[in-house]
Amino acid sequence: MSTPSRFKKDKEIIAEYESQVKEIRAQLVEQQKCLEQQTEMRVQLLQDLQDFFRKKAEIETEYSRNLEKLAERFMAKTRSTKDHQQYKKDQNLLSPVNCWYLLLNQVRRESKDHATLSDIYLNNVIMRFMQISEDSTRMFKKSKEIAFQLHEDLMKVLNELYTVMKTYHMYHAESISAESKLKEAEKQEEKQIGRSGDPVFHIRLEERHQRRSSVKKIEKMKEKRQAKYSENKLKSIKARNEYLLTLEATNASVFKYYIHDLSDLIDCCDLGYHASLNRALRTYLSAEYNLETSRHEGLDIIENAVDNLEPRSDKQRFMEMYPAAFCPPMKFEFQSHMGDEVCQVSAQQPVQAELMLRYQQLQSRLATLKIENEEVKKTTEATLQTIQDMVTIEDYDVSECFQHSRSTESVKSTVSETYLSKPSIAKRRANQQETEQFYFMKLREYLEGSNLITKLQAKHDLLQRTLGEGHRAEYMTTRPPNVPPKPQKHRKSRPRSQYNAKLFNGDLETFVKDSGQVIPLIVESCIRFINLYGLQHQGIFRVSGSQVEVNDIKNSFERGENPLADDQSNHDINSVAGVLKLYFRGLENPLFPKERFNDLISCIIFHSTAMRT
């Protein structure tokens, strides 16, 4: 009946169960260990964060102190100097001094901000981490208590399973044994009946009687065993049912623990951890972002002051600061001698002719001088522009130094290359000084000429006044009243449309090809206008016109119109000159090719030097 190779023995089943329970138990221990380890790691991380911020606070404090010392040192120095007193009296600082003060202010601001940063680290961020650490430990303890209860519950369930399984085994074993006993009784009964089936007459009466009581006995026993079997069978069924129900409950409980409760336990450990960490780190971020904003505000103030670095207003302030030195002196008055009552140039008969002659000589001399000096002036101004371009070159962007590439050392190496290799600077500076040299030479020449002109012009004008008003108008006004009518050919020569090629900031050759204008209308028109009204105008091409008007004229030309075609045009001559300058300045390829510029300049220098010797 028993086939031991097919059925597991009780012992095996128990061993299997026990090993399964042991495994679960080990897992439960392991889980607690993991949670504990996680908490330890958290506490360690929070300790590291505290140490980190404590140390960083120290660094920030030191940085702040150093910056403060720096600012104080220069503030004190500035306060002590005479210049400072002088400047402080004046509310309007010179623009470079203003920048300097703002620089010092910025350092003070940075100092304060880094002190604040340090303070926030120490009194806020670190405290938060400390509290999170406490909280984590407490949460772990509490969740450990809960875990302990859950484990106990689980163990209870597993024990119950063990008990009902054992009960089932026992009742089933009993049921099997009762069944086998019943079967044995049935067999005996069969044997008895079989024996009584033998011819009955051969048996003695006593024997028959004996046999009958034995059959009865067997029947009784069988009945008893039948009852016993039924009872045990029912018990076994109930035990099996109980076992199956408990098995189901156990599996559900185990499942619940592993799928839900474990997750809840971890959640308990985590309770508030991420959110509090979030807040602590956000406090740090808030401090850093605010530091940045404050720093940025300060830099913007400095940038604004740098934008206002302005030689013109500084010159004004400088001259106002020393009125005694820069105030023009009294005019020299005519000192009549010994009651001489004539105080004007007399042009009576004997001297009139001579004065006339002299006047004419002056006039022609002046005309020549002016033309010559105008040339010198143009060269001077062009050279000045070159210098201006040199000193306003935008070479101050250092953003490439702050590129963070992956490799650690790359930043350092780029920096060294950044501020233009030494030879390049030296060359640039040599070039600049050469241009300067030339500029000063030309300026001197120009000033000499203009001084002479001033003198002669004064005499010329006085003579003119003396001799009559005849020839004056041509030289004093920019708009002679008797301008000849200009040809109207350019007017509305093109419809209101844009050119295909770019006019401003474009390429001249492309434009000429595209528009079919051999000389661009803008050049022709501006030069005609300046030729008509501007040649005697003081400061033409030097004084800048109205930006608004310049833009108007420019836009008009870009639409293909000719805004200067009007005869009685009311454009400011300086604006027209400005448009022409703007046009040439903007050309993609300058009229004098860049690669030839230095050659041309050195050519002039050579030529001028040769002329001098």
Add this chain to the structure above:
Amino acid sequence: MSTPSRFKKDKEIIAEYESQVKEIRAQLVEQQKCLEQQTEMRVQLLQDLQDFFRKKAEIETEYSRNLEKLAERFMAKTRSTKDHQQYKKDQNLLSPVNCWYLLLNQVRRESKDHATLSDIYLNNVIMRFMQISEDSTRMFKKSKEIAFQLHEDLMKVLNELYTVMKTYHMYHAESISAESKLKEAEKQEEKQIGRSGDPVFHIRLEERHQRRSSVKKIEKMKEKRQAKYSENKLKSIKARNEYLLTLEATNASVFKYYIHDLSDLIDCCDLGYHASLNRALRTYLSAEYNLETSRHEGLDIIENAVDNLEPRSDKQRFMEMYPAAFCPPMKFEFQSHMGDEVCQVSAQQPVQAELMLRYQQLQSRLATLKIENEEVKKTTEATLQTIQDMVTIEDYDVSECFQHSRSTESVKSTVSETYLSKPSIAKRRANQQETEQFYFMKLREYLEGSNLITKLQAKHDLLQRTLGEGHRAEYMTTRPPNVPPKPQKHRKSRPRSQYNAKLFNGDLETFVKDSGQVIPLIVESCIRFINLYGLQHQGIFRVSGSQVEVNDIKNSFERGENPLADDQSNHDINSVAGVLKLYFRGLENPLFPKERFNDLISCIIFHSTAMRT
């Protein structure tokens, strides 16, 4: 003839002239002094700027080094720990560890950036200031040369004026003397003629002859003197004319010098100064702005990591890290005993009634338990929400610490007040821990209850399966097929319009008064819906529904509609529960007044503790 009181004497005129020239000469010297002083101040300013940036470079270098050391120290520490190895293996870091690494990265980035800043100060900004200083000195020298020439020219002009004035004086004096001599001769002649008018016969012939020759002599002298006078008169006129012309020229020259040349001289000194200073300061600004940008980028990366501080994914990673501990064990299998072939609950006649009874008992027990446990769960979740609200309070903005008021000390004082005064923190933390205490108590209660429910439910379900499929549906689905038709009274009860009073995030009392609904439609409708479909739903009020659906339902209610009126409504029960929670959470004045919350909580704690003992 001479009225010395009316006319200035020659000496006076010369003295006046000389004092005027002396004054001009003094002014010229003073002007040079001013320009020299200005240049000296510039050189001094540039020297200060160099010193300033050299010192600041030192500070930045030190700061950079300290930051680097700080980062290295913690990096090294982190690298050495076991945890690190563990985490590094895993590409997916736990989110707090990720934040920590990014913090260290940020410090390294700052370290590098400040080193770069220092480098730019030393190799670029300072060099520029040095060059500007050189340039300023050179420009001053050159403009001094020009000034020297201009002054010489001016002196020449003034000397010329002196000369022509003297000439005029001389010729005028000569002219006066010639005139007076002429007048004397005329007087003599008159006398002679007067004498010859005397009776001529009284005079002797010799005498007459003598007299005639004397008249001739006088006449001749008069003629001579007349010629002399005319000559001197003309000379005097010419000299005066020359004086007047030279005077005009001198005044024009002086005017030109003071008004134009002086300005040009100052411009020469200034040449390139402002522009170069501008570039140097812009280099500084560019470096600072770039530092700021880099810093900001780093902070943004950290902020992003802080946003991603996420307990859920961390839990996932944590459990994946220890699969042996967290992997659910094998199911316990039914171990049949000694070849028992039945492996299901048997519900044959003898035990069927008993099982049926047991099933019914389980069913009613479960119903009670579930209702009780649901209550516990609600409390638990409400408490958890309170804790969540406590730990996610947005108390991390520290911007007010960075307000720069005028007074120097104000910053420090605000900082100390910033991070919440100690008593307030202590109170908040005590409050939080009390809530925690209550939460864990309730959680434990809930877990106990749910564990029991799980066990009983498993048995119940198994019995149900065994006994037939009859009663199941009601307990397993959230949408019973045989829902009684609901009253349609709410449907389209209001037109598509908004309420006057705010529904969500409003005040309940105001809304009730305004809308005339004794119970807001939203509350009634949601509760009816949940009552119908949700009471047996696993995770109702815990699991969050679809945000989209929640918003849809919410908006519908806000329009005055009743989106839950539909009989066969296809809304997710969790979303409906979400809407109800959202509504209550948003109320301006919570259902349980804030000021009573702690009392209510402590009331429950007291009550629960009392129950336990």
